Amino acid sequence: MSELINNTEQRIKQLHAFFSGIIRQQEKGALLIKTYEKSIEQVQPFDVVAVVDILMKEDLSGEALQKLKKGINRSLNMLYKGLVSREIPKYEQKPFFGILQQENNALNDRLIALRPFIKAFNEKDADRQKIVHSLSEIKKRVEALQEFNLHYVKMENILFPYIEKHLPEYGCLPLMWSYHDDIRNMIKDTVAVIGDGNTDLKRLNRLLGDLFFNMYAIRFREEYILFPVVFDMIPQKEIHNMLEQAFDMGFAFIEPPSKIILEGRPAASVSSKKGDSFLSMDELGDRLLDFDTGRLTISQAVIMLNHLPVDVTFVDENDEVRYFSTPGDRIFPRSKAIIGRLVENCHPPSSVHIVKELIDSFRKGEKQKESFWIQVGGKFVLIQYFALHDKEGRFRGTLEVSQDVTDIRKLDGEKRLME
Structure with missing residues (x-):
């Protein structure tokens, strides 16, 4: 067992050096692959999770995050063969x-169905009518991809x-x-490029290429890296709770599963710390x-x-979410898992630093409230944050x-x- 642990630790150390070399472009990729060839061949899903965790704890301000993401994309491409050869769990269980x-x-079915229309408008002998028809189909089908946001919302909130x-x-x-946010923006940008009446075909091709790459990449990283690591880690009772909460979020491109699978099992409950009463x-x-x-x-x-x-969310003085309301037409999705x-x-x-700075200013008494307004889904949304203090002036949390x-x-x- 100790040998296995040592091998894992050594592999993670070497893969971290490999990823860092790719990200910082310290050496050519071929030389890095040769240097860390054994660890690359023997890579396990947890190795990737551990390495990315280390990288995320390093400086990620501004451009550094974008550089990290590009470097991770390149690194994972080089690890693809080793990762895809690993047996993955039977997720239907x-x-x-x-x-x-x-x-x-x-x-995947929808992306495959989209490809012929991309190919059609790129054909050298394509006439205007064919191009117009292809662009119309691409716009319609890319707009339909927005429904897949329900998948990302379940990932992020459950x-x-x-x-x-x-x-x-x-x-x-x-x-x-x-990466989810990148995909959301790519879908919006792709639809906008086609809809402006004077489509920039070169830019459209670039956007579609990025969109396909990222959607396929996230699927691979879910099914061959993240899910295998946590599949047996999360207790069955909590898996059931996650499933119950999924019905509140909705499903992307599939019919809602029968709620029979929930029968006879414990009802979902909010998470709590040990000792909470x-x-x-x-x-x-x-x-x-x-x-x-x-x-x-x-x-x-x-x-x-x-x-x-209004949507109400309460965050306590320890920066932990303690409550959210559930109006019938909630603007932002929430699940009991938070x-x-x-x-x-x-x-x-992209917004974590704003949240931290705001709550820190509330805690220090420098601010009592802050307002933001955004446009989302055709709605003009006002978001307000209030500092909460008790009668003795102690900071007790934040109300959103x-x-x-x-x-x-x-x-x-x-x-x-x-x-």
């Missing part, structure tokens, strides 16, 4: 992973929090989230809770919070409130009568 694999298979609980070396997760809604029953300005049962409080025309999760892990790398203000911005004059 654990339905949550099976669903993710089914979605990947369905994505699977990632459970991995963070069980795998200390989870630095690859924010990196994968960053709490009473469930059933245990509290109709007992009145004194809120100083009124008394409500817990069920009344929950109904009230879920009917506010309860107890560090708030910095709930954001992609998001609201669709699209219709509010259109208001004019007065309305005093009921319709």
Whole structure:
């Protein structure tokens, strides 16, 4: 056993040197491959996870992250043969992973169906009518790929929090989230290029090439690197909880699986730390809770919070997510898996520094609130953050409130009568 551990540690050390050499372009790729040939041939999924975790803890400000991503792409291409030769789990044995694999298979079918139209508009003898038809089909089919965002949302909001609980070396997760964001932007940019009426075919080809590469790459990294590492690490009860939460998020390109697979199993519960003590809604029953300005049962409080025309998320003084409301038309997806999760892990790398700086300013008392507004999915969304302090002035956490203000911005004059 000690020999196995030592071999693993040595392989990780050598692969880290290999990745670093590729990223920093210290030597030519062929020379690096020759130097670390044995470790490259013997690579295991966990080796990659461990190496990326180390790399993510190094300086990743600004351009460094982009350089890292390009270097990892090149490095993993060189490790492809070794990784694809490893036996992967039978994902259908654990339905949550099976669903993710089914979605990947369905994505693959759509990418294959898209290829003939890309080929058609690139043919030397293609006439204008053929090009116009091909571009129309490409736009329609690339727009349809936006549905696959549901797959990435399940990864980021359900699977990632459970991995963070069980795998200390989870630095690859924010990196994968960053690739997800790249794909989202590539889809938007591709549709925009075709829709501007004067399509730049050279740019379109480049965007489509990047889109195909990244979507295929993420699928490979899920099924041959990340999933094999965590498949047996996450307890069966939690796998079931993940599956239950998946029904709230939705499914990409596949029919929702039958909920029969959930029957007879424990209901999903929010994650909690060892030593946490709490009473469930059933245990509290109709007992009145004194809120100083009124008394409500817990069920009344929950109904009230879920009917506010805003999304509410509460992060405590330890920067852990403790609560989120569930209005019927929530703007940003949330799952029970994020309860107890560090708030910095709930954001992609591109915005983590903003979140950290904001909460730090709240904690120091330098700010009491901050507002942002963005446009997403045709909605104008106002996002506000409030610093929470108790009567003694101690920092107790941060409240995030998001609201669709699209219709509010259109208001004019007065309305005093009921319709």
